Amino acid sequence: MKMLWFIPTHGDSRYLGTSHGARVADLNYFKQVAIAADTMGYEGVLIPTGRSCEDPWTVASSVMGFTQRLKFLVALRPGLITPSQYARIAATFDRLSGGRLLINLVTGGDQAELEGDGQFLPHGERYAQASEFMQLWRDIMAKSHTGESHDFDGKHLQVKGARLLYPPVQRPYPPLFFGGSSAEAHELVAQQMDTYLTWGEPPAAVAEKVEGVRRRAAELGRTLSYGIRLHVIVRETEEAAWAAAADLVSYLDPEVVARAQSTFAKMDSEGQRRMAALHAGKYNPENIREGLEVSPNLWAGVGLVRGGAGTALVGNPQQVADRIKEYAALGLDYFIMSGYPHLEEAYRFAELVFPLLPLSVRERLGQPSLTGPFGEIVANNHVPSANSAANSTGKTAAASEPSVLARAAS
Template sequence: MTLTFHWFLPTYGDSRYLVGGGHGTAPAGAVGDRPASLAYLGQIARSAEQLGFVGALTPTGAWCEDAWLTTAMLASNTERLKFLVAFRPGLVSPALAAQMAATFQRHSGQRLLLNVVTGGEDHEQRAYGDFLDKNERYERTAEFLTVVQRLWRGERLDFTGRHVRVAGAELARLPDPVPDVYFGGSSAAGIDVAARHADVYLTWGEPPALVAEKVDRVRRAAAAMGRAPRFGIRLHVISRDRADQAWAEAQRLLDALDTATIERVQQGLSRSGSEGQRRMLALHGGRTENLHIAPNLWAGVGLVRGGAGTALVGSHAELAERIEEYHAAGVTEFVLSGHPHLEEAYWFAEGVLPLLERRGLWRHPGAPRPEPTNSVPFASAR
């Protein structure tokens, strides 16, 4: 199986420095030198498509622009690029979400992917009017996805759960194809939802051995239900011609951070109820020393950003090797980003992807299909 690469749309702003925001951080932390205008996001989207990325993740939260509206307005900027739209179940009804996805799928030319985010921060969920606790949110997510996926199959549905209830729900027009559901969760409850409903299980960028353990847990849980999801990883990247150039860039980003900002963000993230966020914080403990936590894996991003907090840093050849290690651990999809997102997309795609292509691990999604080896009809029957 060839690998799939996605990029990221920074709908909270972009910069030549690390931009805050992410998992449960305050909206005020999400600022950048480059505003998240449609013109700039469209520039990133068009470049990602040209370079060979299959899709682009758009985040969700109080710290960024709305993902549904932004991607719908960007769809006409590209022809092939898919939009991995992050959204939170429970803030809209499952029947409406199923209808929105079907509409998006038709009008975008079958270019919707869905990243379902349960929501790990009580305070942020309450700001949206959601007062369930973490375990209740996972229960609701499971019920929500049950309704959505049954509606996508064309069922007329009556459903009564603890958190979700619909009567006579159905879709007038079904999505074709049904969009893949991407889902991440490191707790037992999260893994159970992923095993039952995810087409792609997403993890944040831990060292390959830890990723392999998590992949194995999800794979076994899904197999018990007769399912076999794919696996993806969310990482930042700093890729250069030489390793010393990449690490110098990482150091430049680190040098620009002030202690007060790091302490403020870390204090906020330490209150997170997310098991995935706890695992991210454990990689660096809020300290600026010893951020090189595994070969070519740097935890500096997580000092000022919630959620995905690690970056692959090194030469193009080194990053290709690390990607092969994650592939050996079971990962086939990579959701990547960099600062700034426009330039780093070119560094990675022009430096790393050709190396993976030569190893038979990647193929540009826009490349023409190879001609059949045997071009003479019935020649093999001689």
Template sequence: MNVFWFIPSHGDGRYLGSAEGARTVDHDYIRQIAQAADRLGYHGVLVPTGKACEDAWIAAASLIPVTRRLKFLVAVRPGLMSPSAAARMAATFDRFSDGRLLVNVVTGGDPHELAGDGIFLSHEERYEQTDEFMTVWRRLMQGEQVTYNGKHVRTEDSQLLFPPLQKPYPPVYFGGSSPAAQSIAAEHVDFYLTWGEPIEDVANKIAEVRAQAEKKGRQVRFGIRLHVIVRETEQEAWAAANRLISRLDDDTIAEAQSILARYDSVGQRRMSELHKGDRSALVIAPNLWAGIGLARGGAGTALVGSAEAVAARMREYFELGIETFVLSGYPHLEEAYRAAELLFPLLPVKSHEPLAPHGSLEAVGELIAYNKPPRKVTGPQAGTGGTLHERAK
């Protein structure tokens, strides 16, 4: 498994739908989260995009010099930039970060937001544009000189003079639940991402994209975007989930669902249908909870439970073919530590060894009475206590 964390450049806090416990998300804060993810051994971080977020490319670029191994999954938005401009940005970032860029292609699903950015295409037309964009972008990144005359994209003798470090180009990620989106995935991308749905629904998506890719002579790998609320016991985890939405009132939920209903995104519709705005029907599968989708667009589900239960659910997705897990939790700084410490020892995580502080001794925890190291954790309790380093042994 490759496990990613999330940079909450649109806001963070302890409660959904409330300013109580909210945090100022400035550069100092996202740097803390990125450095925590780097130190803990996460494979990378997803940097979100959209009008509610800080610019993804500037935010990610600012984190290159303050991290050492972390990869950055950064959005390219067809329609907001030309393929050639996107290719130059990606190639520069990849070289300047020593090959730490991953590209997230986002077609967009909110017509109101898209109109504000000057995009007035229908759902199907946006995917036509994405297809043309990716055709040109991929050829440029591989060093071709491109002349292309499409319905939405036109270019003459376009060329990328400074190539990316990763060959043939940084890995491309993409999500979308519509037939048009799945066709794009089969044709152009390396990783197809789904939001967190029940296991049988995810299995169906994987089978469809895999079959389409095979017809084109390609292979696509798979990932999933989920929140996570993991604790040492089931009771603690579900209490934390309920606490997260405890400040949400019915009016706020109704307002959020009204805004999300205007989206023409099939994936967003599937997220909303999981709970239908009803806070009494949020457990939609074992340890899969749709409470976050009451107020949040996009990824609206969380794995909730003890470390053992959440790890078991992740292994079920893994057995389907999901190898990339993009996780998040509120607040994102603390939950980055909690998820890594509780889950990584229980999973086949492909991660770097946690970074040790320069010149430090082995991390052992606080000394008992200032004299004696705490005991090592072994046996059945190794996944639920102690430090990450101790339990990883």
């Protein structure tokens, strides 16, 4: 089980769909989120792509030096830059980061956005182009370790004597991640990717998708790993978590929801269609769970105005941990999480939920052993007890757990 966080290069806020409570998303903020994720023991961070985002490769390169172990899941869009150039970019980042690059292939999105970037191919042809792109990219990266050059003559792409002189640290190339719900997406991931990602649908739907990809990969003699992309709203009690979810959409204008859903409906993404189908644009400010809690503790409210991943796990620490373990039982290894605002929630999720994950995961997420008291010293003399607050306030057992740092020291 590998836990990743998210760097919000398209902006961050305490509230969805409004500028109220928004904060400046600049290098200093991205750096803070990355350092928080690195400090708390996350495996890595996902950095998104699209015209609504800062460039992911520039952001990853800018914050890389402020972290020690954190990996960077960076988006790669086929068809916008040549495979040879992308191979050099990826190999350089992998070398300079000490082998901390993960690649997230992105083929879909808003058709208007794609056309603005010069990509006019329809859905099926985009996948055919992406398949050629990845085959060429993989061959160039793999042959860089032996100094070989590579020729390729496909329908969409051609190179002659492509050669990468500085190979990546990871062999044969950095791990490849891909998410998609269409038949073309499943075929591409089964053939060429290492990890299949799904957005946060109910467990039964996720199980069906994973099984389909697993079966197709097995027919090709390949074995993949699997992951899920989710938001999370965790608080010490279930009531507080749902109150936080209501607060997140408390400034949401129904007209903004309608405009967002109209935009999403124009996309040719099967994954976006499935996200929208979970809530059908229904929003009742008086009862934010009505029509939006699509599975126990799985809330589709984020997708009312946010494209892509639109569901969140909502609940107390034990409930969120149980839902994560439920997905893990389906064969999922990677959990890419996020929450609003991303800096504070990176700490909250780690402190409340990491202690409830399986022991092997807790040990891997633990930080270097530190000695000394944890928490503010009481009256300049007394070391605070981990259990005293829980005994006096009646908070959940998970809330009384020591922090990740404290557990690592114990």
